[in-house]
Amino acid sequence: MDIALLILLSVLSFLLGACPFSVWIGRLALDTDIRLYGDGNPGAYNVFRAGGRLWGVVVLLADILKGMPFILIARLAFGLPQMALYIIALSAVLGHAYSPFLSFRGGKALAVAGGTMFAIPLPDMVISYAILMFIGFLWVDNDAWTVMLASVGSIVFLVVNHSDSMEIVFISCLLIVFILKHFKDLKILPHLSGRLVTWLRSRKRTA
Numbered sequence: 001m002d003i004a005l006l007i008l009l010s011v012l013s014f015l016l017g018a019c020p021f022s023v024w025i026g027r028l029a030l031d032t033d034i035r036l037y038g039d040g041n042p043g044a045y046n047v048f049r050a051g052g053r054l055w056g057v058v059v060l061l062a063d064i065l066k067g068m069p070f071i072l073i074a075r076l077a078f079g080l081p082q083m084a085l086y087i088i089a090l091s092a093v094l095g096h097a098y099s100p101f102l103s104f105r106g107g108k109a110l111a112v113a114g115g116t117m118f119a120i121p122l123p124d125m126v127i128s129y130a131i132l133m134f135i136g137f138l139w140v141d142n143d144a145w146t147v148m149l150a151s152v153g154s155i156v157f158l159v160v161n162h163s164d165s166m167e168i169v170f171i172s173c174l175l176i177v178f179i180l181k182h183f184k185d186l187k188i189l190p191h192l193s194g195r196l197v198t199w200l201r202s203r204k205r206t207a
Helices: 003-018 021-029 044-049 053-065 069-077 082-097 110-119 123-139 143-160 165-181 195-206
Strands: none
Touching: 003 069, 003 082, 021 044, 021 053, 044 053, 053 110, 069 082, 069 110, 082 110, 082 165, 110 123, 110 165, 123 143, 143 165
């Protein structure tokens, strides 16, 4: 494996991942700092909260896509091994989570992590995360714990299915990043009062 090439692609992946499209688009298109909304996170969710549904979708897609280019280049153009793809992918996630363009205070890195899974590709993880995130969305009242459910559940899925050990290490690294980025919210214990429970209770009251 060409170490110099791996380092170059990892650095470029980090820098692209670090690009805070949500903040830039918020300033240019919405004339506001989207970090003043919601949880203060520089991400697509707060672009939506700032009133820009169209721009929220644009930022979400940009955050997903920015995790992909240098993984695809490494895989398709240079044929680098799987371990190298995981390193480049993690670089993109760390760039978003600790962006030097925002004094190393980046976003929560969910979208960019999803983009890296598409690019590697890890279809089993994309499906696992999607299913578990949806279950958490319906049943858990704390989004941080929903992310933990998806991450830990996906690791368990990989272990039970005797998957590639490097894939388990990669998802475990993502879990560590997610814990660090959601640490404050994780101090609040979750309850089974998510969207579905709230809807069922409202239906019961109106019945």
